[in-house]
Amino acid sequence: MLELLWLIPALPFAGFVVLALAGGRLSRPAAAVVGAGSVGLSAVVMVLVAFEFLGAPPPHHVYSQTIWIWLSVGSFSPAIAFYLDALSLVMIFVITFVGFLIHLYSTEFMIDDEGYSRFFAYMNLFVGSMLTLVLADNLLLLYLGWEGVGLCSYLLIGFWYTEPANGYAARKAFVVTRVGDAAMAVGLYLLFTRLDTLQIQDLMTRAAHAWPAGSTLPVAAALLLLGGAVGKSAQLPLQTWLPDAMAGPTPVSALIHAATMVTAGVYLIARTHVLFTLAPAVMTIVAIVGAATLLLAGFSGLTQWDIKRVLAYSTISQIGYMFLALGVGAWTAGIFHFMIHAFFKALLFLGAGSIIIVLDHEHNMFKMGGLRRQLPITFWTFLAGAGALSAVPLITSGFYSKDLIIWQSYASAQGSVWLWGAGLVGALLTSMYTFRMVFITFFGPPNAQADHRPGIRINLPLVVLAVLSLAAGFINLPDILGNLPLFSDFLHSALPAASILPAKAGYEGLFGVISGVVSVLGIFIIYLFTMRYRRLTENLANSSVGGMLHRFWFAGWSFDWLYDRLLVRPYVWLARIDKDDVVDLFFDGTAWCNRMGYRALSFSQSGYIRWYAAGMAIGAAVFIGMVVFL
């Protein structure tokens, strides 16, 4: 069954080709069957491959499959080859499975849209690119998937392109992530010129042999790769594109945030973890970036009124947790949180989408209110997702993954009490902004009337994801709750275990209790603020200091403003004063010559037959004269 591995990315690509070539002629049901079916089939193949991989593991828990040699230039011959180990298996499981649920949901969500088949074509290409990215055997193929993902995010964020703001958001996402991609490309050149290969496993072995830990080259290479990861995963300082990316249709946001795109950076760092281990300074930077981002996004999430923007900031913050985990060497904890996050974030986005669609594209939470009774299924599933995001202890999966990160950010060899504190404050903020959203949207007086209830294709993915959001954490229980780290053990064939300091190891139970208490405390505080003493909250937001802080956080710590002043305006100014530079003379001159030639020739095209005859006669005379006299 492992030989079928190539089908997993190939099927969504095939779906894309069919939809792109025949999309206009397909009926809506047919487009839905092709679009969702290709990803569904891919998920089925993934299940077959996973059973084989778990039941009869290949040697060293690694299976690699070379389809063909992509190109061969001297010693450089990257292959179209797929590499399956525990890490990529987890990734393709999430991408195909969650991706399929999102596609299924979209078949109903987008039903009234004009670009129905175009939508599924892009979505299939998106899933296919992401699968290429995570299955790639060498960094060049990974980069192909990486850019494919970037392209699809551009196409989908700007899906409703008639609105200029959406096009702007799409361009912003494209340009900002391109900044990171440029750094990553430079990193690939550096790795290739120094180590003479881009095959990931060879690269890691050679790097570990050739480079001593902490020397300049691994630090530079890891920093450049981190640049790419930061851009794709919307971390500080390239996080500004993600909140604006909410311009796309809601299933796209679910796909970008849960299964594809933003987790690519996390995957890249985990995949090249050997390189990062060689550069402890960069590991520290990763952890600090993660901690700073999760705090910053948490505060911003508290002030938004657009339900999708709250979720966008929560994604930035949760990816921050994953970066924090990767930075302290807790690789498996990061990947575990990635998987759990994919479940509950897809659930939350799809839930928010079903509210938005029944309220006729209303995004403002304050215009929702009291939807608990009108949309019971959405409410209960959304509550499960919100609980998982807030890491409500014991009953939600988010607790198990986030607690593991918070604990290891303290206890691991690279951890510190500061990182732990940041994680804890972040957890408090997370449960505050999450339940602020829940209370405002579903409780209180009803402000809006839902005109219809969502159908089965919307509700089924919600229920499945809700069950996973609650139960998926039990595959990795911490020490005090039975010590059953199945997931971590599974991943240890691909990623090393976190090095827990023995001196700190005894406190795990205590720290788990603390983070559980903090999560519940956050919910209680926000209950007081939004349900009990709403007037107090309003007064606070209207006071001078509070208002200023509110505006500052609402604008995402004014990073857009900063970048606008620091980068965009100087560049535009430079472009404006440089508009008439000397280089243009050459190109303008070419155009001028062409225009003159055209005028002369069009003058000779008079339409008088006698002129043409005279021209021929003179020409003949000239040529005969040349033959005779020369």
Added chain:
Amino acid sequence: MASVPVSHGLILAGILFMLGLSGVLVRRNIIFIMFCIEIMLNAAGLAFIVAGSRWEAADGQVMFIFILCMAAAEVSVGLALVLQLYHSMRTLDADAASVMRG
């Protein structure tokens, strides 16, 4: 049989050719332009005949028969075009067709 000198024949052909050419250039009536083209063709044919007799080869006469065939074809196509021009323009003035310039 007293033969005509080659130069006489060639000069006659040249005069005929120049007459035809100047007719093509100065005439505006398209029928006359076609007549003049016929004169030019026959001038060329005469030059071939004279050259053929000078080299005592049959090639010149063969070429003349080719020119006759070509002239017949040209006249049939040309007259069809003249009819078309007259249908659409109601005139035989070749310069009137300059409205077709691109």
